Amino acid sequence: MAQMDHNQALQLQAAVKYVLGELSQVQRDEYEEHYFDCAECAVDIKALATFADTTREVLRRERESQLAKELVPARGGWLRWLQPVVAVPVFAALLLIIAYQNTVTIPQARGRGDQWRGADSVQFACATRRQHSGRRGKDSRDSPG
Numbered sequence: 001m002a003q004m005d006h007n008q009a010l011q012l013q014a015a016v017k018y019v020l021g022e023l024s025q026v027q028r029d030e031y032e033e034h035y036f037d038c039a040e041c042a043v044d045i046k047a048l049a050t051f052a053d054t055t056r057e058v059l060r061r062e063r064e065s066q067l068a069k070e071l072v073p074a075r076g077g078w079l080r081w082l083q084p085v086v087a088v089p090v091f092a093a094l095l096l097i098i099a100y101q102n103t104v105t106i107p108q109a110r111g112r113g114d115q116w117r118g119a120d121s122v123q124f125a126c127a128t129r130r131q132h133s134g135r136r137g138k139d140s141r142d143s144p145g
């Protein structure tokens, strides 16, 4: 195996490609043989490896913080979207139900109550009055009824 000389290594940008894993197996072996004997290439490899590790670490941290940032506003954004779009129709529906009860259901029920005034409702009223006086106990005995 022919050893790579320093000029060949520079021309090939062997240090960068070695760190990035872009050298062929043969080039890799040749360059490794060279940089063990070449202080300049050894320093290049070390610096580039450190740079690559640092870059990878920085990118990883940036990605993590970006993910964290994306997650937190996403939740707030979801709530911001949820409040006006869903809450307003829900409140509108509730208002409609209340308005319907006040204008249609309750007057109808009152009308029915008027129709039902008769023997049954009087008995019902007496029954409830008895229950109330029974619950009151002593006080109801004082007043004649």
Ligand SMILES: [Zn+2]
Residues within 6 Å of the ligand: 005, 006, 009, 034, 035, 038, 039, 040, 041, 042
């Ligand atoms: Zn060299």
